[in-house]
Structures are given as structure tokens and as C-alpha cells.
Amino acid sequence: MTAPRPAGAGTAPSPLRSRITAQPVWRLGVLVAVAGAAVTEVFALGARGLGVPMEAASPGAAAAQEIPLFGFAFGVLFNSVVGIVLAVALARWAKRPARIFLVTTVVLTALSLIPPALAPHTAVLTQVVLALSHLVAAAVIIPPLTLRLKHAEGR
Numbered sequence: 001m002t003a004p005r006p007a008g009a010g011t012a013p014s015p016l017r018s019r020i021t022a023q024p025v026w027r028l029g030v031l032v033a034v035a036g037a038a039v040t041e042v043f044a045l046g047a048r049g050l051g052v053p054m055e056a057a058s059p060g061a062a063a064a065q066e067i068p069l070f071g072f073a074f075g076v077l078f079n080s081v082v083g084i085v086l087a088v089a090l091a092r093w094a095k096r097p098a099r100i101f102l103v104t105t106v107v108l109t110a111l112s113l114i115p116p117a118l119a120p121h122t123a124v125l126t127q128v129v130l131a132l133s134h135l136v137a138a139a140v141i142i143p144p145l146t147l148r149l150k151h152a153e154g155r
Contacts, residue, residue, distance in 0.1 A: 020144050021151035025091045028148050029084035036080065036140035037073035043136050044072040047129045056130065057121040064121040076137045079112075087145050091152045098150035102142065109138040 013021075020028060044067075048054055055064035083105060090097035116122075116130035 017147070020147055023148065025088050025145070025148055025152070026084060029080070029087055029145060032141045032144045033077055033080035033084065036137040037076040039140050040076050040133050040137045041070060041073035043133055044129065052125050052129050053123050054126060054129075055122065056116075056119050056126055059115075059118070059120065061120065064119075072133055076141075080137075080141060082108075083141060083145070087149060091149055095153075097152055098146050101149050102146045105138065105142050105145075109134060109142070 023031070044054070054067040056067055057064040086104065087097070087101055090101050094100050112134045113131045116127045116134070119127055119130070122130075
């Protein structure tokens, strides 16, 4: 009987992991932001297809307005710029960029759930879809960037 090997011991990294860690941080950030925007938009289109009303109001608005087609994707791309800049800065100047990035982005994602919950004149189901879309985008964008930043720590 042989002793069990630690996870990852003696195995080659997966091709996907190798591609992620080989990318410059900014390029990976752009790629995952586009992927996150696409996945989130498909999620929103699915919700529309299931009959979820896609009308939301900003604080202070008198009525809800239709969320435009590609509105989810645009929101992800717009807000991803902050995450990409953060990742690039941490990769350059932080001693533990992956940990700082992960904690910061998880906190920011949690905070991003507040506006959908407080959106006036917005159906509860729409609020749920809005909040879930934030989690979908975060699930696509945060892990690869965290992995890439973890790889930067070893250099």
C-alpha cells in the first residue's frame, strides 16, 4: 500500500490553469470581464424569457424603467474596470495580491447586493435577478484573477 500523495503533487498543471497564469494580469482581466458580461447577459436574457419583469428604478426615481438589452453586460464591463485596475495595482505593489484582491472583491460584491434590494418601484423577482446577476458576474471574474494573482506571489 502506498501513501496518498498531496493534491497536485507530481501532476502537471491543467492547460486552463497554465493559460490563466501565463496571461498578463490586465489581459486576463479584460478576458474574464468580457466572459462575465456575456454570461451575465445570457442569465438576464433567460430571466426575461421566463417572464421576469426587467424594470428597475434608481433611488429617487418616480417609476421603474426598462433595463435595456445588454444593460447587464454593460454594467459588468463598466464595473470590471475597477477590478482590473485593482488587480494590476496589487500584482505590482502588494506582497499578497491574491488574498487582498479576493477579500476586497468579495466585500465589494456583497456591498453590490444592497442597491438591488433597495431599488424602489422594482418587482421583488427583478430585485432577486439583479442580485443574482452580481453573483454570476463575480463567480466568472474573481476566481481566475485570484488564481493569476496567486501565481504572481510566487515570483
